[in-house]
Amino acid sequence: MPRLAGKVAVITGAGSGIGEATALLFATEGAKVLAFDKNADTARATADAIRAAGGTAEAMTGDAGEEADVSRVFDAAVEKWGQLDIVFANAGIPGGWIPLRDQTPERWAEILRVNLIGPFLAVKHASRHMVPRGQGSIVCTASVAGINANAGIHPYSASKAGVISLVKTSAYSLAGTGVRVNAVCPGIIETGMTRPTIARLRELGREVQMGKLTPLRRNGMPNEIATMVLYLASDEASYVNGQAIAIDGGLTASMPYDVGQKS
Amino acid sequence: MGRLEGKSVIITGAGSGIGRAASLIFTREGAKLIAVDKADGVDETVKLVRAAGGTAEAVKADAGLESDVAAVVGKAVSTYGKLDVIWANAGVSGGWVPLHDQTVEQWNEILRVNLIGPFLAVKHASRQMMKQERGGSIICTASVAGLKANAGSSPYSASKSGVISLVQTTSYALSGTGIRVNAICPGLIETGMTRKTFETARERGKGDKIGQINPTQRGGVPEEIANMGLFLASDEASYVNGQAIPVDGGLTASMPYAGKLRP
Numbered sequence: 001m002p003r004l005a006g007k008v009a010v011i012t013g014a015g016s017g018i019g020e021a022t023a024l025l026f027a028t029e030g031a032k033v034l035a036f037d038k039n040a041d042t043a044r045a046t047a048d049a050i051r052a053a054g055g056t057a058e059a060m061t062g063d064a065g066e067e068a069d070v071s072r073v074f075d076a077a078v079e080k081w082g083q084l085d086i087v088f089a090n091a092g093i094p095g096g097w098i099p100l101r102d103q104t105p106e107r108w109a110e111i112l113r114v115n116l117i118g119p120f121l122a123v124k125h126a127s128r129h130m131v132p133r134g135q136g137s138i139v140c141t142a143s144v145a146g147i148n149a150n151a152g153i154h155p156y157s158a159s160k161a162g163v164i165s166l167v168k169t170s171a172y173s174l175a176g177t178g179v180r181v182n183a184v185c186p187g188i189i190e191t192g193m194t195r196p197t198i199a200r201l202r203e204l205g206r207e208v209q210m211g212k213l214t215p216l217r218r219n220g221m222p223n224e225i226a227t228m229v230l231y232l233a234s235d236e237a238s239y240v241n242g243q244a245i246a247i248d249g250g251l252t253a254s255m256p257y258d259v260g261q262k263s
Numbered sequence: 264m265g266r267l268e269g270k271s272v273i274i275t276g277a278g279s280g281i282g283r284a285a286s287l288i289f290t291r292e293g294a295k296l297i298a299v300d301k302a303d304g305v306d307e308t309v310k311l312v313r314a315a316g317g318t319a320e321a322v323k324a325d326a327g328l329e330s331d332v333a334a335v336v337g338k339a340v341s342t343y344g345k346l347d348v349i350w351a352n353a354g355v356s357g358g359w360v361p362l363h364d365q366t367v368e369q370w371n372e373i374l375r376v377n378l379i380g381p382f383l384a385v386k387h388a389s390r391q392m393m394k395q396e397r398g399g400s401i402i403c404t405a406s407v408a409g410l411k412a413n414a415g416s417s418p419y420s421a422s423k424s425g426v427i428s429l430v431q432t433t434s435y436a437l438s439g440t441g442i443r444v445n446a447i448c449p450g451l452i453e454t455g456m457t458r459k460t461f462e463t464a465r466e467r468g469k470g471d472k473i474g475q476i477n478p479t480q481r482g483g484v485p486e487e488i489a490n491m492g493l494f495l496a497s498d499e500a501s502y503v504n505g506q507a508i509p510v511d512g513g514l515t516a517s518m519p520y521a522g523k524l525r526p
Contacts, residue, residue, distance in 0.1 A: 168516035175478035175513075187502070215438040216504055224502035231494045239450070239487035241479050242516025245508055250443075253431035253505025 002030030003234045008081040010034045010073055012064040012122065013091030015042025017191030018141065021222035022088055022229045027055030029230060031086065034077045036060045038091070064091035065114040070121040074129055084129040086233045089122035090141040094193045095156045097200060108155040115159035116166070123170045127179055134178040137233045140167055141225075142183040144248045150256075151187075151210075160185075164244040171242030180241045182232050187211075187248025189220040213259065214249030265293025266497045271343035273297045273335055275326040275384065276353030278304030280454030281404065283311070284485035285350060285492050290317030292493060297339045299324050300353070326353035327376040332383040336391050346391045348496045351384035352404040356456045357419050370418040377422035378429070385433045389442050398441025400496050403430055404488075405446040407511045413519075414450075423448075427507040434505035443504045445495050450474075450511025452483040479512030 009026050013019035015037030023033050027050040035050075035057055037043035043059040050057035060076060062069030077084050095111045119140040130136030145152035146160030167183045174181060188194060188211045198219075201210070211219030228247050231237055246252045272289055276282035278300030290296050290312045296319040298308050305321045312319040322338055324331035339346045357373040381403040392399035408415035409423030426446055434444040451474050453461050461482065464473050474482040491510050494500055509515045 168513075171478045171513045171516050172520075176480045180479070180513075214504065215434045216441070216443070216502065217439050220502035227499035227501075228494075228503065231490075231499070236490040236494070238490075239479060239483040239510050239512050240491070240508075241477070241511075242513030243509055245503075246506055247502050248504075249502050250431075250434045250505030253434050257435075 002028070003230065003236070004086070005030035007031045007085040007233075008034075008077055008083050009086035009088065009233065010036060010077050010084065010126070011088040011090060012036045012073075012118070013141070014046050015039045017193060018186065018189065018222045018225045019088070019090040020046050022090065022226040023057070024050060024053070025223065025226040025230055026086070026233070027053065027057060029234075032056040032081050034058050034060055034073065034080070036062060036064065036073050036091075038063055064089070064118040065121070067121050070118070071125045074125050078129050083133065084126060085136055087122050087126040087136075087138045088141070088229055088233070089119040089138065091118055092141055092193070094196070095153050097197070098153055100154060103154060111155040112159050112162070115156065116162040119163050119166055123166065123181060127170075127174055127177070130179045131174070131177045136179040137237070138179065138181045139229050139232045140181070140183045142167075142185045142244050144185050144187045144246055144252050146244070147185060147246065147252050167244060168242045180232075180237070182237075182240060182242065183244040184225055184228050184232070185244050185246040185248065185252070186225050187214065187220055187246065187251045189222060189225060191222055194219075210251070211249065214251045215253075216249035218249065220247065220249060265291070266493060266499070267348070268293035270294045270347040270496070271297075271339050271345050272348040272350070272496065273299060273339050273346065273388070274350045274352055275299040275335070275380070276404070277308050278302045280456065281449065281452065281485045281488045282350075282352045283308045285352065285489040286312055286319065287315065287317075288486065288489045288493055289496065290319055291315065292497075294348070294496075295343045296320070297322055297335060297342065299326065299335050301325050326351065326380040326384070329383050332380070333387050336387045340391060345395055346388060346399065347397075348400045348402070349384050349388040350402040350404070350492055350496070351381040352402075353380055354404060354456075357416055360416055362417060365417060373418040374422050374425070377419065378425040381426050381429055385429065385444060389433075389437055389440070392442050393440050398443070400500070401433075401442060401444045402492055402495050403444070403446045405430075405448045405507050407448045407450045407509055407515050409507070410448060410509065410515050430507060431505050443495075443500065445500075445503060445505065446507040447488060447491050447495070448507055448509040448511065448515070449488045450477065450483060450509065450514045452485060452488060454485055457482075474512060477512035477514040478516070481512065483510065483512060
C-alpha cells in the first residue's frame with residue numbers, strides 16, 4: 001500500500017529542485033498533488049510529469065508570500081479533492097551573496113516575506129482546513145543556514161531561523177488538533193538555488209566544495225530531502241512534531257574544522 | 264519489496280519496548296535480524312518475528328561489555344554474511360534517585376550501558392562495515408533527556424547527551440566511509456522503562472494527563488520510534504548523518520510554560 005494513499009498534498013515551489021522531487025515522490029506514493037509555483041511553466045511541467053507517470057496532479061501559479069494566493073491554493077485543493085492532508089511550504093529565495101554593508105532593508109523585507117511570512121501563511125491557512133478534520137501534516141523548508149552561520153547571507157539565514165522557530169511555536173498553537181508542524185533543514189543540495197553558490201566557490205578557486213566538508217563528502221540531491229518530507233508527511237511520523245531536522249550529510253554536527261585534522 | 268530487503272541488522276535491547284517494536288517492523292520490511300538483549304524477552308521477540316514470517320536469531324549479551332558487542336557483530340557476519348545496520352538501543356534508566364543520594368557506582372553503571380555501549384556498537388560495527396566497503400547505517404537511542412532537563416536523572420541525562428555527542432564525533436571519524444551515524448531522541452514513550460510513570464498516573468486517575476504538555480497531547484508508543492529508526496536505517500536517509508532527532512510529540516520545541524499562555 002502506498003504511504004500517502006488517498007491523501008491530498010499542496011507543495012509550494014513545486015516547479016523545481018526539492019519541491020519538484022517531492023511532488024513526484026508524493027505522487028508515486030499515492031498522493032494527489034497540487035503543484036504551486038510562481039513560474040507557470042515549471043508548475044505545469046511538474047503536474048504533467050506526475051500525470052504522465054499515472055499520478056494525479058494539478059498546477060497552480062501564485063506568490064507563496066502573498067496571503068490571497070496562499071489562501072486560494074488551499075481552497076482550490078479542497079474544492080478539487082475534498083480535503084487537505086499535507087502541505088509542504090517549500091518556496092523560497094536565496095537572496096544572492098550580498099556583503100553585509102550592501103544589504104538593504106528592502107532586500108531583507110523581500111527575503112523575509114517569501115521565506116518566513118510565506119510558511120507562516122501556509123500554516124495559518126492550511127490549518128484552517130486541517131483542524132476541523134483533526135489531522136494534517138505541515139512541513140516547511142528551513143535550512144542549515146537557520147542553524148548556524150556560513151550557509152547563506154544574513155537575511156536568508158535569519159528567515160530560515162525564523163522558520164525553525166515558526167514550526168515550534170505553531171506546533172504548540174495547534175496543540176491537540178492532530179495537526180503536526182515540522183521543518184526540514186537541507187544542507188548543500190544541488191538545485192537551482194545553490195548553483196550560483198557552487199559556481200562562486202569555483203570562481204574563488206575553492207576546489208573543496210562545501211559538500212566535501214561533510215563526512216559523506218558530497219553534496220546532497222533533491223530526492224534525499226524528498227524522502228524525509230515523505231516520512232514527515234506520512235502517518236509513520238505520527239509522534240514527530242515541532243522539529244527541524246537537518247538533512248545535510250552531517251555538516252551541522254561539527255563546528256568549522258581544519259580538514260585533515262579530525263580524529 | 265521491503266524497505267530493508269536483504270539487509271543484515273543488529274538491534275540491542277530487542278527484548279522489549281522500542282527494541283521489540285523495531286525488531287518486528289524491520290523484519291517486516293525484509294531485514295534479517297540479530298536480536299540482542301540481556302533479558303529473556305529477546306526469545307519472545309524472535310518468536311514473534313518468526314511467527315510473522317520474518318528472519319531473526321536471539322543473542323543474550325551485555326551491550327555495555329566490549330567482548331559481548333564484538334561477539335554480536337561476529338554473530339551477524341557468521342549468520343547472514345555481513346552487517347548493514349546496527350541499532351544500539353539497549354539502555355537503563357537508573358530510576359529517579361535524588362542528586363544527593365546518587366553514587367559514583369550508579370553513575371558508572373548508567374554510563375557504561377547507555378554511553379559506552381553505543382560507543383562499542385559504533386566501534387565494532389563500523390569496523391565490519393568498512394571491510395565490506397558498502398557503507399552502513401548506525402542508529403543510537405539517545406533521549407530528550409540528553410537535550411534538556413526534567414526527563415530523567417542526572418546520570419541518565421548525561422549519558423544520553425553523550426550519545427548525541429557520540430553520533431556527531433563518530434560521523435566525522437567515519438568520514439568518507441559511507442557509514443552514517445545518527446541518534447533518535449524519544450520523548451515520553453510507554454515502555455518497560457516508563458511503565459511506572461504511566462501506571463502511577465493512571466492509579467491517580469490522571470492517565471489522560473500523560474503527555475498533555477506536548478502539542479501532540481499524548482505519550483508515544485514504541486512503534487512511533489521504530490518508524491524513525493526504519494527511515495534512518497533505510498537508503499532513503501542517504502544524506503542524513505550526525506543528527507539526533509527527537510520523536511517526542513513536540514516536547515523539546517518549548518521551554519516550560521504556564522498553562523494556557525500559548526498564542
